[in-house]
Amino acid sequence: MSDRYAELKQLGGEFLGVFNRADVDGIMAFFTEDAVYEEFHGKVNEGKAAIRKSFDGLFSGRFGTIRFDEDDTFIDADEGKVMSSWKLHLDMDDEPVVLAGLDLLYFDGTKITRKLTYVKAKAGLYEPA
Secondary structure, three states, rough: OOHHHHHHHHHHHHHHHHHHOOOOHHHHEEEEEEEEEEEEEEOOOEEEHHHHHHHHHHOOOOOOEEEEEEEEEEEEEOOOOOEEEEEEEEOOOOOOEEEEEEEEEEEOEEEEEEEEEEEOOOOOOOOOO
């Protein structure tokens, strides 16, 4: 195992940990100033201020206690990429819900430059043409 692979594995685990502690400051410490976060529904947040606003909404309490359980992690050490699949536990309309999804994290050194989130849906958001 390369040093970079081990470093990315550790960074990915730490990133998941700050999410599970609902530590928005800790989450934001991972991002570069010009990072991009693409949410699962297509919204693109550019820069730390926009990304923070998105995460502040996620951890506002509206969805109860949020917990991510990691399923699998794939790492491309040469490209600085981590793909982490997970189950997200939250409350929607006061009902417990579990969503399956994944994040693609692009690292430059120890900082995230891009985060793409995908969630498995029970129904499409639109009808294909």
